[in-house]
Amino acid sequence: MRGASSGRVAVVNAYWDGKNGVVLVSRDSQGRRQRRRVAAEHVCYLRKSELKERTERDLRASRAIHGMREEDSWWRVRFKTRDLLRKASAKPRWPGPDGERLSYFERAHVEPFEADMHPVRRWLTDNEVEIQRPKRCYLDIEADSRVSFSRKEEARILSWAVVDDEGKKWSAVLEDDDDAAEHRLLMKLWRLLDQFDQVVAWYGDGYDFPMIRARSKLLGIQVQWQGWLWLDHLELFKKMNISASESGDEKQSYRLGAVSTAVLGETKADLDASRSWEYWAAGGAKRQELVDYNVRDTDLLRLLENATGYIELLQVLCQATTTFPDSRGMNGTNYVEGFLLKLARGRDLHFKTVWDYGGRIPFEGAYVLEPKKGILRDVHVCDFSSLYPSIIQTWNMSPETLGPRISGSLDGPGYRSDQKWHKPRPDGHCEHPTNGWTFTTKWMGLLAEAVTELKRLRKHWNDLKASLPPGTPEWKEADRRSSAYKIAANTFYGVIGSPFSRFFDRVVAESVAQGGVWLLKLVLAEAEHKGMSVVFGDTDSAFVAGSTEKQFKAFVDHLNTVVFPRELERLGCPRNDIKLAYEKQFDVLVMVTKKRYAGNFVHYKGSRATKDSKPEIKGLEFKRGDTARIARRMQEKVIHRLLTGDHEPQGYLEMVAEWRTSILEGEIEMSDVVLSKRLAKGLGEYKAKKKKDGTDAAQPPHVEVAKLLQQRGADVSEGTRIAYVVTDATSSPMRVAPADDVTIEDVDRHYIWENLAYPATKRVLEVCFPAYGKELKALGVSRPSARRPKPEPGSPLVNPRAKGVRRRKPPEGQGTLGGIM
DNA sequence: AGCTCTGGCGACAGTA
DNA sequence: TACTGTCGCCAG
Numbered sequence A: 001m002r003g004a005s006s007g008r009v010a011v012v013n014a015y016w017d018g019k020n021g022v023v024l025v026s027r028d029s030q031g032r033r034q035r036r037r038v039a040a041e042h043v044c045y046l047r048k049s050e051l052k053e054r055t056e057r058d059l060r061a062s063r064a065i066h067g068m069r070e071e072d073s074w075w076r077v078r079f080k081t082r083d084l085l086r087k088a089s090a091k092p093r094w095p096g097p098d099g100e101r102l103s104y105f106e107r108a109h110v111e112p113f114e115a116d117m118h119p120v121r122r123w124l125t126d127n128e129v130e131i132q133r134p135k136r137c138y139l140d141i142e143a144d145s146r147v148s149f150s151r152k153e154e155a156r157i158l159s160w161a162v163v164d165d166e167g168k169k170w171s172a173v174l175e176d177d178d179d180a181a182e183h184r185l186l187m188k189l190w191r192l193l194d195q196f197d198q199v200v201a202w203y204g205d206g207y208d209f210p211m212i213r214a215r216s217k218l219l220g221i222q223v224q225w226q227g228w229l230w231l232d233h234l235e236l237f238k239k240m241n242i243s244a245s246e247s248g249d250e251k252q253s254y255r256l257g258a259v260s261t262a263v264l265g266e267t268k269a270d271l272d273a274s275r276s277w278e279y280w281a282a283g284g285a286k287r288q289e290l291v292d293y294n295v296r297d298t299d300l301l302r303l304l305e306n307a308t309g310y311i312e313l314l315q316v317l318c319q320a321t322t323t324f325p326d327s328r329g330m331n332g333t334n335y336v337e338g339f340l341l342k343l344a345r346g347r348d349l350h351f352k353t354v355w356d357y358g359g360r361i362p363f364e365g366a367y368v369l370e371p372k373k374g375i376l377r378d379v380h381v382c383d384f385s386s387l388y389p390s391i392i393q394t395w396n397m398s399p400e401t402l403g404p405r406i407s408g409s410l411d412g413p414g415y416r417s418d419q420k421w422h423k424p425r426p427d428g429h430c431e432h433p434t435n436g437w438t439f440t441t442k443w444m445g446l447l448a449e450a451v452t453e454l455k456r457l458r459k460h461w462n463d464l465k466a467s468l469p470p471g472t473p474e475w476k477e478a479d480r481r482s483s484a485y486k487i488a489a490n491t492f493y494g495v496i497g498s499p500f501s502r503f504f505d506r507v508v509a510e511s512v513a514q515g516g517v518w519l520l521k522l523v524l525a526e527a528e529h530k531g532m533s534v535v536f537g538d539t540d541s542a543f544v545a546g547s548t549e550k551q552f553k554a555f556v557d558h559l560n561t562v563v564f565p566r567e568l569e570r571l572g573c574p575r576n577d578i579k580l581a582y583e584k585q586f587d588v589l590v591m592v593t594k595k596r597y598a599g600n601f602v603h604y605k606g607s608r609a610t611k612d613s614k615p616e617i618k619g620l621e622f623k624r625g626d627t628a629r630i631a632r633r634m635q636e637k638v639i640h641r642l643l644t645g646d647h648e649p650q651g652y653l654e655m656v657a658e659w660r661t662s663i664l665e666g667e668i669e670m671s672d673v674v675l676s677k678r679l680a681k682g683l684g685e686y687k688a689k690k691k692k693d694g695t696d697a698a699q700p701p702h703v704e705v706a707k708l709l710q711q712r713g714a715d716v717s718e719g720t721r722i723a724y725v726v727t728d729a730t731s732s733p734m735r736v737a738p739a740d741d742v743t744i745e746d747v748d749r750h751y752i753w754e755n756l757a758y759p760a761t762k763r764v765l766e767v768c769f770p771a772y773g774k775e776l777k778a779l780g781v782s783r784p785s786a787r788r789p790k791p792e793p794g795s796p797l798v799n800p801r802a803k804g805v806r807r808r809k810p811p812e813g814q815g816t817l818g819g820i821m
Numbered sequence B: 001a002g003c004t005c006t007g008g009c010g011a012c013a014g015t016a
Numbered sequence C: 001t002a003c004t005g006t007c008g009c010c011a012g
Helices: A052-061 A082-089 A119-125 A149-154 A179-193 A208-218 A233-242 A254-263 A272-284 A286-310 A311-322 A332-344 A386-393 A446-464 A473-496 A505-530 A547-570 A629-643 A651-663 A699-711 A749-768 A769-778
Strands: A009-010 A013-016 A021-027 A033-039 A042-047 A066-070 A074-079 A129-131 A134-141 A156-165 A169-173 A198-201 A231-232 A373-383 A402-405 A408-409 A419-420 A429-431 A437-440 A532-537 A541-545 A578-595 A596-604 A616-617 A675-678 A721-728 A735-738
Touching: A009 A021, A013 A119, A013 A749, A021 A119, A021 A231, A021 A272, A021 A332, A033 A286, A042 A119, A052 A066, A066 A208, A074 A769, A082 A134, A119 A332, A119 A402, A134 A149, A134 A208, A134 A272, A134 A286, A149 A208, A156 A208, A156 A272, A156 A286, A169 A179, A179 A699, A198 A208, A198 A286, A208 A596, A231 A233, A233 A254, A233 A311, A254 A286, A286 A311, A286 A547, A311 A446, A332 A446, A332 A473, A373 A386, A373 A749, A386 A446, A386 A473, A386 A505, A473 A505, A505 A532, A505 A541, A505 A547, A532 A578, A541 A578, A547 A578, A578 A629, A578 A749, A596 A629, A629 A651, A629 A699, A629 A749, A651 A749, A675 A699, A699 A721, A699 A735, A749 A769
Parallel strands: A009 A129, A134 A198, A198 A231
Antiparallel strands: A013 A021, A021 A033, A042 A074, A066 A074, A134 A156, A156 A169, A373 A541, A373 A578, A402 A437, A408 A419, A429 A437, A532 A541, A578 A596, A596 A616, A675 A721, A721 A735
């Protein structure tokens, strides 16, 4: 075993027992699970220079203290329990006799560092540790469907299925509807799980995990819950897939069925799980159907992992950051902490205590250029490779490398806003280009080192991606992995900017972002200087027209070899990791607004686009999961036509007019018009505004619908997607209904056209054909207005059949939406 | 053991 | 009709 020979301890899991022990779980060379208990260390660090003799004496004499020892310029003070440590270091809930809310250490004028650190993280940090690959299984359970989700703990578990990595399957089903049978069912599950370390379930954190935990407790089954790595596959999928998914279709639903269809082309077993009880109660073949369904569903998780590799990716990330691959391991603050604390060992560095959230401290972020809108030809795009990580490296930015500020604005009475003060830059420091802060160059900062490894991994997948034709499945796979490392690398910056993190440093975070603003503006200015035309830029990318491919390549080279080195040297940067890359060219680019555009590739990093290459679409409704499908389809159609080079407005007006008629009069499917939005918080947390007359104002439609669903006992916890339709948009607030409550006949057709379907397409056409604004606008009106004179019968722009009037059936066998569906 | 960040668009409810 | 505040989702 590698762990043993290199003096490292290999662990597959570890947990705190809640008192004074940390339990280490390992796999020995035969693959057997071993448990070992070590002491939990409840520790904080105090600066020697801050600790007064009197306080030191107090601490030594205190019965709360286990002991203290010197470590370089720090005192490491070990408390007997975590509670005692918290008492000494956290702000007390109530004021003391003097009316002040001060902790013991605050009163002693010494700042405790890392006091809140979890005992497991403490152990992982202080020891040479290797995170082992867990034995993984996938789990899914079926429970009594008669019990509403909100009372799910009262539902009896009917069956479970477990599948391992190789596809070996286990399952069991409830024998009788009583506690003894359920007890047997769960005992079988726990005995099986005992051979695994990691349990993966879809929406596990929201359903399966709390469920088996609650039922086991209820039935008196004692298990050491923390002995497993519980991983919610859905949450992981969302985190990793968000930047890889192509259209809003993929985001509309994260139900397992929808995701597996999108990723695997495979549909969930055909069984209505909301009637699980009936299947079970019927017994015999019906009951077996339920079990088969349960097993197949579980196996989908394994197949999904085979197709995406996301769990493997998490494994890689966790091993690199000394973090366990469970749901918490996905958390950025957590794995960044793991990585940085390890890196800080032996550097005489410790980090602040974060018992409580210190409050938001906002800072300035990236620069987004107002785009040139409409149809643009031959646009070249360059972008900085891993911009924020490179900035961190180049200026050696890190909380502990921050030096003095040497310039700033002279604001106050008597000064103009552009007047600045300056001091000379001290030796051994480099200078931020715009905010006056300096960073030492005498040693390498923690952040810079951390970022280097992630950049290396990302480069590997990016190189592969660039060698493949854009849009192909291999390209997408490489893109997915490269995105995951990008997410991780950018997380380091994000965590520095997060007040929840012990590494939070507003100055450093803002310096990173503003370094990016300065660099991007350098590029834009240079392009203008070279006579090119800048059409857009966002954070780390510049969109430029008026250049040939060769010229643009030379332009990028010039920046890399002349401009950046010159400017960075002027600022005293110790190194230059800034690299601009020629990313792609579009022959047609439809620019709608900031962050919303569609482009047709000529090439991507030199790889020529093929017939099968899909266009790049960003930010538009097509990409969004909270839009109506009909809006996405229409917009997609228009975008594709525009990108093929058909820029004749008349054809588009006709196409829109046809769609308009179809939507107002033809047949539409519910799935075309359903809206689906996530509850971003619990229902009670939404702002409840009062109207001027003192009555309650309406909340957003999806929240109103969620309130209704809650009354029926449905799951409306944070994160739930609420599917709804608008049944009458003429009233304010609009009348809405849960999608499952109504049929297409109940949906407000004018609303569909005027608000759901057309606007997304209209905005695209408006920027492309500004001369046709009037016509495009007129097409958007369908509802007869009481104010307007009654339209002539047969007028092309007004639907003669108001809502509720029976519609004629469309001709047999004809697509109703002009063939777009 | 709850929490990467900022910038930005568009939908709605409500006000003036 | 223009504007404000809240919300969700997306770009980077």
